[in-house]
Amino acid sequence: MPDASLNKKRPLWYNLSPLNLPLPGLVSILHRVSGAVLFFLLLWLLYLLDGSLASAERFEAIRQTISHPVAKLVLLGLLWAFLHHLCAGIRYLFLDIDKGVELAPARATSALVLVVSLVLTAVLGWRLFW
């Protein structure tokens, strides 16, 4: 006879902290967060592009602006947001055509997205901002 206690309805508790998510879930929420971050700082980036292409004086002024440590940090964050969004997006395009949808490849490519975007951020950030 089956154990009756197994059929008893028990309260469920899901730990929804992002840090508790499986890797594909982490990549997914970071894809959303990075997209929103890029949207919110779009106008500032356009302001930088505008100034940098307006005149030699404005170009120098923009160069001064983005050499400030805080601006560098924000730009580094934006660079990561862009690269993560791009890498995760490429992964989703493959998932759309049913490539890498099984559990093992889905986890492996999630890890790849996280690592590649962080490494690219470090390398490009170093080359561009320091």
Add this chain to the structure above:
Amino acid sequence: MKRIVVGAHYGLRGWLVQRVSAIVMALYTLAFAVAFAAAKPVDYGQWKALFSQGWMRFATLLFFVSLLLHAWVGMRDILMDYIKPTGWRLALQIVVVLVLVGAAGWAVEILWRT
């Protein structure tokens, strides 16, 4: 029997727009990285010259149009998920549209200003 379901396929259109615009932006990113690495602009003249080429203006315009569409679908999804009161959601969606259309117009001005 064929049935017309009112309001259907909006989701599919958004889905497709998001992916096509994503591919355009990914290709632009690659092209820009190559052009940037080739030109290695360090001063205003070189930076300006990079964006003065005809193909670069055209490609950058395509990028910004794609960005407008892509960010609209993405922000709309985010607002639909988290902002439940219809009035607030509509208001914020309008703000997003205005910001994006304004940004695209600004980008055109930046690219074609002499």
